[in-house]
Amino acid sequence: MTAKKEWIDVAVDALNKAYVPYSHFPVGACLVTKDGKIYQGLNIENASYGLSNCAERTAFFKAVSEGEREFSHLVIAGHTPQPISPCGACRQVMAEFCEPSMPVTLVGDNGVQKEITVEGLLPYMFTDKDL
Ligand code: THU
Numbered sequence: 001m002t003a004k005k006e007w008i009d010v011a012v013d014a015l016n017k018a019y020v021p022y023s024h025f026p027v028g029a030c031l032v033t034k035d036g037k038i039y040q041g042l043n044i045e046n047a048s049y050g051l052s053n054c055a056e057r058t059a060f061f062k063a064v065s066e067g068e069r070e071f072s073h074l075v076i077a078g079h080t081p082q083p084i085s086p087c088g089a090c091r092q093v094m095a096e097f098c099e100p101s102m103p104v105t106l107v108g109d110n111g112v113q114k115e116i117t118v119e120g121l122l123p124y125m126f127t128d129k130d131l
Contacts, residue, residue, distance in 0.1 A: 003032075003036075004073075004075075004105070006038075007030040007032055007038060007073060007075045007105075008030070008075050008077070008105065008107055008111075008113075010028075010030035010038055010040050010075070011028040011029055011030040011040070011075040011076060011077035011107060012028055012077045012107065013028065013040070014026075014027075014028030014029060014030070014040050014041060014042040014055060014077065015027070015028045015042070015077055015078075015079050017040075017042050018042040018043045018044075018055065019042070019043070019044045019045055020043055020045050021045060022045045022047075022049060022052075023043075023045060023052075025043075025078075025079075026042070026043065026078075026079050027042065027043045027054060027055035027056075027076065027077070027078055027084065028040070028041070028042055028055055028076070028077040028078075029041035029042070029055040029056045029058070029059040029074065029075065029076050029077070030059070030074070030075040030077075031056075031059040031060060031062075031063055031071060031073075031074050032071065032072050032073040032074070032075075033063065033068050033070060033071055033072065034070040034071065034072045035070075037063075037068070039059045039060075039062045039063040039066075039068070040059065040062075041054075041055040041056055041057070041058035041059025041060070041062065042055045042058055043055045043058070044058060054086070054087055054089065054090050055076065056074065056076060056086055056090035056093065056094070057089065057090055057093050059074075060093050060094075060097060064097065069097065071097055071098050071102060072102065073102065073103055073104075073105070074094065074098070074102070074103075074104045074105070075104075075105045075106075075107060076104065076105070076106050076107065077107045077108075078106075078107070078108055079109060080108050080109060081108055081109055081110075081112070082108045082112060083106030083107055083108040083112060083113065083114045084106065084108070085106065085121075086104075086106075086121060091118075091121045091122040091125075092122065092125070092126070094118045094121065094122065095118060095122050095125040095126070095127055096127070098118045099118070100117065100118050100119035100125070101117055101118070101119065102117060102118045103115060103116075103117055104116050104117060104118060104120075104121060
């Protein structure tokens with residue numbers, strides 16, 4: 001199995017673990033560090049809806065809280081015919097921790113894929129260089 005196929009499997013597996021009693025819209029993520037470690041993310045909702053955390057940010061916060069700072073790839077999976085597009089908040093978190101050229105793979109049902117980069121998702125991004 002290629003590394004990328006493994007990352008996709010990790011993101012798709014997260015769809016089964018997502019805590020989505022309100023939206024019934026599971027999202028999965030697989031965040032890969034530059035030294036090849038993987039962190040799985042899934043969305044976690046709350047009865048107070050606005051507290052819900054997206055799959056991508058779950059993966060970043062797991063990794064960053066373990067001391068990781070350097071990432072090489074992100075896979076995002078949706079249980080949808082076409083790949084889902086990450087929300088604006090998650091794009092800004094990607095901008096914080098990833099190089100603009102970092103690849104992001106979006107995956108839908110039946111393996112439908114779209115390849116993009118962090119900068120492709122968030123052009124003209126606000127970063128520490130603006131401070
Ligand atoms: N969601 C994610 O997990 N990632 C995204 O990029 C888009 C939205 C979640 C949030 C909420 O639990 C559900 O999808 C519906 O919005």
